[in-house]
Amino acid sequence: MKYMLILFTLVFTENYVLVQFLGICPFLGVSQKFSSCIGMSGAVIFVMTLASAVTWGIFQALMIPLHLEFMRTIIFILVIAALVQLVEIVLKKYMPPLYKALGVYLPLITTNCAVLAVTILNIDNSYGFLESCMSGFSAGLGFSLALILFCGVRKSLERAHPPKCFEGLPISLVAAAFTSMTFMGFTGMAENMFG
Amino acid sequence: MEILYAVLVLAGIGAVCSVLLVLAAKFMHVPVDEKFPKIRECLPGANCGACGYAGCDGYASALASGEEEKINKCVAGGDAVAKALAAATGAEFEDVVEQVAIVRCSGDCNTVKNKEAYQGLASCAAAKLLYGGPSMCVYGCIGLGDCEHVCPEGAIRVVDGLARVNYRACIGCGMCVKTCPNQVITLMPDVERVIVGCRNHEKGANTRKACAKGCIGCKKCERECPQGAITVVDNLSQIDYDKCVDCGHCQDVCPVGCVHFRDFRGAHTHPEGTK
DSSP states (O other): OHHHHHHHIIIIITOTTTTSOOSHHHHHHSOSOHHHHHHHHHHHHHHHHHHHHHHHHHIIIIITTTTOGGGHHHHHHHHHHHHHHHHHHHHHHHOHHHHHHHTTTHHHHTTOHHHHHHHHHHHHTTOOHHHHHHHHHHHHHHHHHHHHHHHHHHHHHHHHOOOGGGTTHHHHHHHHHHHHHHHHTTTTHHHHHHO | OHHHHHHHHHHHHHHHHHHHHHHHHHHTOOOOOTHHHHHHHHSOOOOOOTTSSSSHHHHHHHHHHTSOOOSOOOTTTHHHHHHHHHHHHOOOOOOOOOEEEEEOOOOOTTTBOBSSOOOSOSOHHHHHHTTTOSBSOSSSOOOSOHHHHHOTTOOEEEETTEEEEOTTTOOOOOHHHHHOTTOOEEEEETTOOEEEOOOOOSOHHHHHHHBTTSOOOOOHHHHHOTTOOEEEETTEEEEOTTTOOOOOHHHHHOSSOOEEEOOOOOTTOOTTOOO
């Protein structure tokens, strides 16, 4: 039940992109094509889960004994960046098809604030190891949901012929605001369902 | 003491990460085809996808591995890139099939009738907002020259109320295609020789009332085409360019003269470039 709550919360009520406004850059940057949305989503889910697991280990084993909790931001950035690079090299060698599908998007995630956020929020919520992994996975799933939904919205925007001054990014931002507002409707649902 | 720990831990993690990355890069190095960087260097790096691959890297690796033999697929780079690729791969130079802008309308001010006398802003986009434009044909060229203004090469001129493209100057950038409010202009590979110069989907009688040169959907070209390449869909002729052999017979039989048989070779075309 605890894991279901984490999943539901991070996908709907506390969606990283649409409710917490994290990871907006890839949300706007790669939402034009459905195929790239899928690639980016896969990469984000993968990296978020992995980063949650690794940073949890480092935090518990290294930072708590040495009382370095305040250093978590910079250490996590360092670890995530190295981790993504490592994953890229490993995928390239052992899983070329997966590398082809995710390869372009992996470097983009290195500095994605949503990934950093999930690792830090895991600490703030004092999650255990499995809970951290689940939270990373769910956050990635929520990101994917937002990205794919918004991709559909942008497809319609392309055909809508907005006024010239609104074409492109401006109308996308307006549409993003509306998409975000629809997710406000989920507020409080998680507590009622699982509380 | 605490600051010492902080510095040490951060430096330690950084060092471990970098050693891991270096080791990983060394032991998991994937050998790249030595031709690949040389070929990749020739390509413009626009990743436009016009070659049919995911990006310049995709095209370059296909060329390097030999699964792709055509060196003339980079439309963005044009003949210069095709020549460089020919030198890099040792393949024979072939002309790149570029795009040219085609005006799919034949109605100038002598053939198309106006339903109103438009006196507003001299812009197609503005005129279009007023009941679909001044002309009786709402599909065709409005003739106020939005495409002419936007063309970076000065390849389009509006003469007698109809946009005309100087194909030898057209670089196929597609600015006019984006600008035209009626979507009259389209891009077409410059190896083709025949176009249907009309977009009117009305029934023949209605088209006839609006424009003397509009396609009336009489199906004569469909019947006469020796290759069976022409079909009339929604009262408008459409050419299947996979079947068309550029004989030009359709131009001769068209009763209204809206099928054009011409040389549409664009600005970058090599003199011998044909289908």
